[in-house]
Amino acid sequence: MQKDAHVFYFRGMPWALVGAILLSLLFQQVVREMPAFWRFCYLYSNSYTDDLLRVEAQLNMIPGNDRRPRVFILGSSCAKRAFDVNYLTHAFLKEHLSFYNLGIAQAGSSINVLMQKRMWLEKNPAMVIYMLKPYNFYQEEYKFDDARSFDPSVLPVLVKYLGYQRFFSRWTVFVRFYLKEISLFYKYSNFFSRSIMQVGMSCLTGKKMPRSELYPRDRYLPQAYLLDRINRMSEAEVAQFKENKYSALNKECFCLFAKDLVARGIKLVVVNAPVHPVLNLKVHGNRRFVEKWGSAYDNFLQNQSRKIGFAYVDAESLPDLDETDFADTFHLNQKGRAAFSQFIERYLSGHLPSSAGYKSAD
Amino acid sequence: MKFISLPFFVFFVVVYGLYLLCNHRRQNRLLLVASYVFYGSWDWRFLVLIFASTVFNYFCGWKIDASANAKEKRAFLWLCVLANLTVLFFFKYYHFFIDGLSDLSSLAGITLPMRFLEVVLPVGLSYYTFQAMSYSMDIYLRGLKPVRNFFDFSLFVSFFPNLLSGPIETARHFLPQILSPRIVTLEKFYEGCYLIFWGIFQKAFVADNLLKIITPFFNSAAPYNGTQVLFSLYAVAIQVFCDFSGYTDIARGLGKCMGFDLKLNFRLPYFVTNIADFWKRWHMSFYGWLKDYVYMPLVFRAKEKTEFVIYRSMFIIMVLAGLWHGSSVRFLLWGIYNGLLVVGYRLLQPALRKIPLPRKPLLRDVWFVIRVILFFHLVCFGIILFKTKSVAQALQMLQALFLNFSFDLSSAMMLYKVAFFCLPLLAIQLLQFSKDDLLAVLKINPWLRGLIYFYLFHLMMVFAFTGGNQFIYFQF
Numbered sequence: 117m118q119k120d121a122h123v124f125y126f127r128g129m130p131w132a133l134v135g136a137i138l139l140s141l142l143f144q145q146v147v148r149e150m151p152a153f154w155r156f157c158y159l160y161s162n163s164y165t166d167d168l169l170r171v172e173a174q175l176n177m178i179p180g181n182d183r184r185p186r187v188f189i190l191g192s193s194c195a196k197r198a199f200d201v202n203y204l205t206h207a208f209l210k211e212h213l214s215f216y217n218l219g220i221a222q223a224g225s226s227i228n229v230l231m232q233k234r235m236w237l238e239k240n241p242a243m244v245i246y247m248l249k250p251y252n253f254y255q256e257e258y259k260f261d262d263a264r265s266f267d268p269s270v271l272p273v274l275v276k277y278l279g280y281q282r283f284f285s286r287w288t289v290f291v292r293f294y295l296k297e298i299s300l301f302y303k304y305s306n307f308f309s310r311s312i313m314q315v316g317m318s319c320l321t322g323k324k325m326p327r328s329e330l331y332p333r334d335r336y337l338p339q340a341y342l343l344d345r346i347n348r349m350s351e352a353e354v355a356q357f358k359e360n361k362y363s364a365l366n367k368e369c370f371c372l373f374a375k376d377l378v379a380r381g382i383k384l385v386v387v388n389a390p391v392h393p394v395l396n397l398k399v400h401g402n403r404r405f406v407e408k409w410g411s412a413y414d415n416f417l418q419n420q421s422r423k424i425g426f427a428y429v430d431a432e433s434l435p436d437l438d439e440t441d442f443a444d445t446f447h448l449n450q451k452g453r454a455a456f457s458q459f460i461e462r463y464l465s466g467h468l469p470s471s472a473g474y475k476s477a478d
Numbered sequence: 479m480k481f482i483s484l485p486f487f488v489f490f491v492v493v494y495g496l497y498l499l500c501n502h503r504r505q506n507r508l509l510l511v512a513s514y515v516f517y518g519s520w521d522w523r524f525l526v527l528i529f530a531s532t533v534f535n536y537f538c539g540w541k542i543d544a545s546a547n548a549k550e551k552r553a554f555l556w557l558c559v560l561a562n563l564t565v566l567f568f569f570k571y572y573h574f575f576i577d578g579l580s581d582l583s584s585l586a587g588i589t590l591p592m593r594f595l596e597v598v599l600p601v602g603l604s605y606y607t608f609q610a611m612s613y614s615m616d617i618y619l620r621g622l623k624p625v626r627n628f629f630d631f632s633l634f635v636s637f638f639p640n641l642l643s644g645p646i647e648t649a650r651h652f653l654p655q656i657l658s659p660r661i662v663t664l665e666k667f668y669e670g671c672y673l674i675f676w677g678i679f680q681k682a683f684v685a686d687n688l689l690k691i692i693t694p695f696f697n698s699a700a701p702y703n704g705t706q707v708l709f710s711l712y713a714v715a716i717q718v719f720c721d722f723s724g725y726t727d728i729a730r731g732l733g734k735c736m737g738f739d740l741k742l743n744f745r746l747p748y749f750v751t752n753i754a755d756f757w758k759r760w761h762m763s764f765y766g767w768l769k770d771y772v773y774m775p776l777v778f779r780a781k782e783k784t785e786f787v788i789y790r791s792m793f794i795i796m797v798l799a800g801l802w803h804g805s806s807v808r809f810l811l812w813g814i815y816n817g818l819l820v821v822g823y824r825l826l827q828p829a830l831r832k833i834p835l836p837r838k839p840l841l842r843d844v845w846f847v848i849r850v851i852l853f854f855h856l857v858c859f860g861i862i863l864f865k866t867k868s869v870a871q872a873l874q875m876l877q878a879l880f881l882n883f884s885f886d887l888s889s890a891m892m893l894y895k896v897a898f899f900c901l902p903l904l905a906i907q908l909l910q911f912s913k914d915d916l917l918a919v920l921k922i923n924p925w926l927r928g929l930i931y932f933y934l935f936h937l938m939m940v941f942a943f944t945g946g947n948q949f950i951y952f953q954f
Contacts, residue, residue, distance in 0.1 A: 130668055130671075131924055131928070132924040132925075132927035132931060133928075133931055135924075135925075135928040135931075135932075136928045136929070136935060137935075139928065140932055140935055140936065143932075287484075288483075288484045288485065291484055292484070299939055301936060301939040301940050302939040302940075302943075305939060305940045305941070305943070308940040309940050309941050312940065313895065313898070316894050316898065317891060317894070320887065320890050320894060321887065321891075
């Protein structure tokens with residue numbers, strides 16, 4: 117140590133600072149253990165931006181003494197809006213199954229679902245239904261930077277597919293994830309800041325705080341509107357859907373996810389997301405996409421289904437849904453949700469989780 | 479590399495770790511390299527400019543000192559000042575003059591065949607130019623000895639904590655700190671950490687959140703509600719202060735951790751009762767620079783030192799300070815407004831002194847608070863010119879302030895939001911004011927201090943770091 121660097125002549129610790137940090141960690145832990153807190157989060161989280169919080173709240177609201185087998189529904193906002201969990205729970209009342217919709221908007225890609233696993237695994241689901249669509253494999257982005265959940269086990273896969281340079285260029289993203297793991301308030305700062313301001317506003321206006329909706333924007337959009345919107349998609353927008361390094365990354369993540377679940381004895385059902393008829397038939401760019409990648413995607417999942425041992429519900433097996441079942445191109449409305457949930461009910465009746473082996477979809 | 483960012487945090491931790499391991503000579507080299515890396519991270523082309531400025535001012539300093547007679551010394555000083563100001567004017571006011579010329583010619587029906595250069599203003603240019611100029615001026619005016627080592631002088635110009643937004647150091651204050659070994663004590667380290675924390679709080683919690691409230695309001699079109707205009711002016715006053723003071727505190731904190739003592743830039747400027755005190759406490763390093771190198775020469779070199787010369791010099795200083803903030807008519811008007819306030823206050827001072835103060839201490843305090851509030855409104859009034867997008871918008875807001883003043887629900891909501899983000903700041907500043915110590919928080923009961931940290935931490939966790947706006951004063 118040089119003579120003019122005396123910083124290590126510390127005579128004491130900054131106890132106030134240390135105390136504040138410890139108190140903060142303790143406070144956050146206490147808050148995490150409070151059911152009322154999670155209930156508040158569940159009721160008032162935003163339908164668009166706070167999906168992860170809603171999911172975490174749902175998982176934390178499961179009573180510790182509830183021994184009923186659980187079915188977790190995973191995927192993006194498509195999954196969130198395709199399953200009516202109340203209907204399904206009611207339909208399987210005799211089997212004592214309880215369904216939880218853990219769909220998170222913009223987080224349906226396999227890398228996201230793989231990372232979310234850490235969050236719900238300790239709740240011991242008996243079955244997992246994962247809703248997937250070809251776009252999750254062929255998008256020219258991997259939706260990682262804005263991923264809603266993080267699991268460090270995914271880092272080797274990222275290095276493998278992105279290369280060291282791209283991986284390290286995103287180091288701030290990883291650090292932020294770790295900070296979010298430490299601090300509940302930082303992780304959900306959007307929700308907390310909005311809630312604090314809304315409480316004040318409610319006092320001023322006398323209005324109650326708006327509660328969250330699981331199925332927002334459920335209105336029916338006319339087909340002409342959707343057609344017009346899709347036709348206006350530029351060539352560049354259509355061209356972004358192609359086989360790329362993120363396809364391989366997501367496929368590997370999917371396999372890791374499926375293998376892990378099967379190894380743990382959790383039944384996995386992979387369901388294709390229903391899409392609006394205009395996407396399958398009438399749009400030039402999209403037809404090209406479906407023709408080119410639809411079969412490759414289907415073959416991949418069929419093969420993995422046989423290899424790993426999960427059930428796969430392909431697009432052909434889905435119920436016939438018409439334009440009145442959709443709220444937009446990918447999201448079902450109330451009518452569609454009811455039809456789709458009935459289909460899932462019928463399908464699951466033959467594949468219920470049980471301790472006696474697994475019945476393949478094939 | 480933004481100050482409040484993870485890359486800067488890692489950068490500083492690495493630099494600081496190495497700094498503690500080095501001796502004085504190596505510390506200076508390390509800081510110079512770190513400063514160039516930091517500045518180059520904004521745009522490597524800026525490095526050429528700062529290096530050229532450093533070389534030029536270094537040699538000017540030597541020439542001024544080595545010149546045999548006063549005339550030669552003065553010639554080199556003027557060469558130095560003019561060259562520095564030319565560079566500054568070119569980058570800062572090029573568009574202002576070209577646009578003005580173009581507008582004038584088009585008014586006269588002439589289209590000038592001008593080819594416009596895309597001139598980018600290098601961040602921090604005016605800060606390091608002023609700092610470098612102070613070196614030559616101190617050699618000329620105060621007989622400062624020029625620095626032998628070019629690298630030490632380079633560090634004086636480019637020291638990264640204050641490079642982008644000051645505080646603007648003077649050679650006689652900062653160079654000795656570079657040239658002699660620095661002692662990093664535990665107290666300085668803690669004070670530095672506290673200043674960094676407090677600076678981040680001011681910027682990320684107060685300033686950035688207030689900006690979210692005021693931006694939509696100032697982007698909206700007339701008609702305006704007078705009360706909302708008033709609350710938004712309060713918000714702007716606090717936001718601009720916290721933005722700049724936040725940066726300065728971080729810079730001073732970083733410096734303190736390394737054993738430097740950078741100049742104080744803000745000393746509770748809104749807790750004053752008159753304009754003279756305000757400018758002694760707001761952007762102190764800049765106004766100190768103007769006072770030392772512009773005001774003093776204007777006054778002391780005038781043939782007759784009359785009151786008029788003083789008024790004129792004060793007014794010039796304020797107008798120059800206004801124009802320094804930006805090349806637009808609004809800033810010119812803002813400068814004139816402040817110039818008039820300063821001159822007006824000096825003129826009225828004898829009459830104001832005659833106003834009797836209440837005898838009872840409580841009444842005296844109340845009277846002080848009333849004057850502080852009244853003066854704060856004078857500052858806010860000037861902010862209309864500072865913040866609005868055009869003179870027309872400023873006039874519309876003024877009109878609303880006086881003719882459309884009604885308190886409705888949306889005004890109440892705006893007040894609630896502004897108060898929510900300002901009250902923690904106000905509480906801490908009241909503590910600083912009552913103890914007459916900007917580091918008062920460090921000296922209160924540790925239990926209470928812990929609770930304050932706890933509260934501020936949580937406010938920052940929830941409300942800060944949600945976007946990260948750039949510091950306003952980078953653009954100046």
